[in-house]
Amino acid sequence: MNKLSFRSMKGRKALSPFLNYAIVIAAFLAVQLALKMDMVSNSMQSLLVPVCCYVVMAISLNLTVGVLGELSLGHGGFMSLGAFSGIIVSVALKNLVPLSPLRLAISLAVGALFGAAGGVIIGVPVLRLRGDYLAIVTLAFGEIIKNVMQVLYIGVDEHGLHMSTKEAGLLLSETGTAIVKGPMGAVGVTKLATFTAGFLLILLTLLIVQNLVHSRAGRAIQALRDNRIAAESVGISPTKYKLIAFVISAALAGAAGALYGLNYSSTLASKFDFNTSILILVFVVLGGLGSIRGSIVAATVLTILPELLRNFDVKEYRMLIYAVILIVVMLVTNNPTLWSWIARFQRRKAEEKGGAEQ
Amino acid sequence: MKKLLSLAMALALVMSLAACGNDSSSSAQTGSNASQSTSGDGQDSSGAVTIRIGGIGPLTGSTATYGLATDYGAQIAVDEINALDGDIKLEYRFEDDTGVNETAVSAYNTLKDWEVDVIYGCTTTGPCVAVAAETFSDRYFQLTPSASSPDVTDGKDNVFQMCFTDPNQGMTAANYVKDNNLATKVGVIYNNGDSYSTGIAQGFIEQAKAVGLEVVAEETFPADTNTDFNVQLNACKDGGAELVFMPIYYGPASLVLAQADQMGYKPIFFGGDGMDGILTSIEGFDTSLAEGLMLMTPFNATATDERTVSFVEEYQAAHGELPNQFAADGYDCMYAIYEALQQIDGLADMTPAELCDALIAVFTSSDFSVDGLTGLGMTWQSNGEVSKDPMVVVIENGAYVSQ
Structure with a gap:
């Protein structure tokens, strides 16, 4: 991981975080305005919530991959935990909490809680591993969650929640519903x-x-990423700080999952597979490791792009074109010649400025 | 500089969002204006009404075979119908959902922007459930060729199926086994990571027990490890199963057949409609292993009636392969919609919501029946399920033989 550059982490100024808020708020207001003026097509409207979910997923994964510097391939697993726990809570509380925004908030909180719990369970044994090993274990974790959710039957009736691995084993009463x-x-x-x-x-x-x-x-987390031995030697506990970052990341993924699950009338466990985890990793890597703004932009663009491609009559080549664009963007943004050219340009500007001052 | 760049990118993003809004806003606005009077059903100079049918299904991804088949089959029917030069023309467009719920909903919204009148799809169950909830609240008529879960139509009066529901298919299979005295002890092997497979298996097991068949083994395998079936086959063998019911797709089924052959276990194998394709779609599969395999399929590509023959010919000419039942279901869907449209007066002035109610009335009326490739005299119940005769075929000398 150390070989990957953390370009955007360098030279970060105090203003930077506020700019992120400003961008998000400006985008929100712009979209709201467009919605008011009836300028947003149905297909774009249907993407608004998924884009928000993927942005949160990308920012949270960036915390693990970019800031903590550990490769996690199981982020979809946390999303799955959040999605299903959020859905179950929202159905179970239907009569108890009739106000839907409040029910949504509770569902998101529970989704985050389950995501965090998953983060602790997987994090405690696994964060002792490093690099490739961690990646493989998180990958396995994501698959386990998917497979468990695929055999789980959960229902609710007036006696409470029922859980089984067979539909007949649910034993719901007349008024109960299988969730x-x-x-x-x-x-x-x-x-x-x-x-x-x-x-x-x-x-x-x-x-x-x-x-x-x-x-x-x-x-402390970034110190661990940059030089673990040096960080430990000044008394930073690797397990503690790694766990903090990992669990927060998992909790946010859980909340995003709950939001995602409650945006569709049906959700399949197979949605949250390896491909989803990789997709989110692509957002993070493309946006720049450690760059939160990059994650936001990459998640937004890459979620909208395949839908925009529908406007061109390419039919089954749509996903191929999407993949090619992805590769080209990856190559261009990681092109050292391009970046050195930009750096030279910046330097020259700085020199000119310096010259003018003298 | 970097800040500037990202600001510019964010700006570009907002602009692109607004722009794509703009793009379609003109059409959306004309849509909303038009929907008060004529919806999208344009009337051309010859007086024919054009109805827009928007299909959704996987053109890419792991289930693309099915999506492509439903698209191709429907396209053939649309071309035939338009060639009739009747009062009703169909305008057809098919959108890719990659077999994922989220993408299916986006595809549906793209079709809405296109001012679709009738939704055809989705091909697979999961996406279809997600889209059906949307069409129900937006009031679009929806006919699915192959999404077979009862969840697809459950509680939605606007969604109809061309295929059997999964539990029904399982129950029909159990009844067939019992009525024809094929076996008294049965084993079941199914994919418990797949809603289609699980749905049929549960229907079969329930009905088998009800009619007095002994279910000696209920063996499962997960969706992503389906290469070794020795454990499941041995369980069936040890239980003494004379018939193994396999409501699974033809890919894993071909491995089951090969591995059963290797261990010298020769029960009757009985499959669902997902088994269709086992003779034609697997390269390197020794089709002699499939001899005696029984399967339930509504469509037989080797049938000799005139309509099937011409459909198979057209399909082969266009795509170079034998059509499977998904293609036939798609073909039938177009004709079902077309025949229903013919019974509606004043099509040209209808909004999609009015058309939806009119089509529901036609589909559920007792005298509406459709003759198609997948069944004669098909009718629909008010819950959206199709009524047609199931067809069991057995493979003899490398061809389907109807029972």
Whole structure:
């Protein structure tokens, strides 16, 4: 991991975090304005909430991969935990909490809680591993979550929650409903997620992650990333700080998952597979490791792009074109010649400025 | 500089969002204006009404075979219908959902921007459930060729199926086994990571027990490790199963057949409609292993009636392969919609929501029946399920033989 550059971490100024808030708020207002003026097509409207979910996923994974410097390939697993726990809570509380924004908030909180619990369970044994080993174990974790959710049947009736690995084993009473039905997934979910909720979740995520990164704990986490031995020698506990970053990352992924799950009337466990984890990693790597703004932009662009490609008549080549664009962007943004050219340009400008002052 | 760059990118992003809004806003606005009077059903100079049918299914991804088949099959029917030069023309567009719920909903919204009148799809169950909830609240008529879970139609009056529901198919299979005295002890091997497979298996097991068959083994395998079936086959063998019911797709089924052959276990193998394709779609599979395999499929590409023959010919000419039941279901869907449209008066002035209610009325009316490739005299119940005769075929000398 050390070989990967943390370009954007360098030279970060105090203003930077506020710029992120400004960008997100400006984008939100612009979209709201466009919605008011009836300028946003149906297909773009349907992408608003998923974009918010993926932005939160990307920022939270960036905390693990960019800031902590550990490769995690199981982020979809936390999303899955959050999605299904959020859905179950929202269905179970239907009569108890009729106010849907409040129910959504509770669901997101529970999703975050389950994500965090998953983070602790996987983090305690696994964070002793490093590099490739950690990547493989998190990959396995994601698969385990997927497979467990695929055989789990969960229902609710007046006696409470029921859980089984067979549909007949649920033993629901007459008035009970099955919420999660194994491979059939969660069906008949009332859609609660709104764009505003997604926007607030992004702001909350930014608040948590940016404050963590600029806090004492955040500096300890980055010290561990840059030189573990040196960090340990000054008394930083690797397990503690790694766990802090990992669990926060998992909790945010859980909340994003809950929002995602409550945006569709049905959710399948197979959605949160290896591909989803990799997709989010792609957002993070493309946006720049450690760059929160990069994650936001990359997640937004890459979620919208495949849908935009529908406007051109390419049919089954759509995903191929998407992949080619991805490769080209990856190559261009990581092109050292290009970056050195930009650096030279910046230097020259600085020199000119310096010259003018003299 | 970097700040400037990212600011510019964010700006570009907002602009692109607004721009794509703009793009379609003109059409969306004309749509909303038009929907008050004529919706998208344009009337051309010859007086024919054009109905826009928007299909959704996987054109890419692991289930692309099925999506492509439903697209190709429907396209053939649309071309035939438009060639009739009747009063109703169909305009057809198919959007990729990659087999994922999220993408399917986006595809549906893209079709809405296109001012679609009728939704055709989705091909696979999961995405179809997600889209059906949307069409239900937006009031679009939806007919799916192959999404077979009861969840697809459950509680939605606007969604209809061309295929059997999974539990129904399982129950039909159990009844068939019992009625024809094929076996008294049965084993079941199914994919418990797949809703199609699980749905049929549960229907079969329940009905088998109800009619007095002894289910000696209920063996499962997960969706992503399906190469070794010795454990499952041995369990069936040890239980003395004379018939093994396999409601799974033809890919893993071919491995089951090969491995059963290697261990010298020769029960009757009985499959669902996902088994269709076992003779044609697997390279390097010794089709002699499939001799005696029984499967339930609504469509037989080697049938000799005129319509099937011409459909198979057209399909082969266009795509170079034999059509499977998904293609036939798609073909039938177009004709079902077309025949229903013919019974509606004043099509040209209808909004999609009015058209939806009119089509529901036609589909659920007792005298509406459709003759198609996958069944004669198909009718629909008010819950959206199709009623047609199931067809069991057995493979003899490398061809389907109807029972």
